[in-house]
Amino acid sequence: MDEQPLRFDTKIAVLLRGDLAPWQRLNVTSFLVSGLGSQVPEVIGAPYEDADGVAYLPMFRQPVLVFEATKEVLKAAHTRALTRALPRAVFTADLFSTGNDTDNRAAVRAVPTADLDLVGLAVYGPKGGVDKVVKGARMHP
Secondary structure, rough: OOOOOOOOOOEEEEEEEEEOHHHHHHHHHHHHHHHHHHHHHHEOOEEOOOOOOOOEOOOOOOEEEEEEOOOOOOOOHHHHHHHHHOOOOEEEEEHHHHOHHHHHHHHHHHHOOOHHEEEEEEEEEEEHHHHHHOOOOOOOO
């Protein structure tokens, strides 16, 4: 029996600062969504398997929408995500100059919330709440 496609009442969104280089956009997106996948288990679907029985890792069970924003819109989105207590991941400009996880965490910890130089934000939650967080951003080209 074929499964019917699910309609999700939740949303995964990634906001990227518009002035990032293409390689940075890809890198930041990858890092951000890994945070959601590791801490919000309901976003992960079942493992995959091809016709020969070769197994593959599970992935998100729903689309990830990627948005582009100015620095100001990104900061406002971060504030709205905090206010709504949505699961979130951040990537700051400082992380481009670190080379390991320990230094990444130290770089974020060294800066007060209001002063974070955000280049990316991932959020997950109810559609309406995430839509309000990404208000002012546009779909990534």
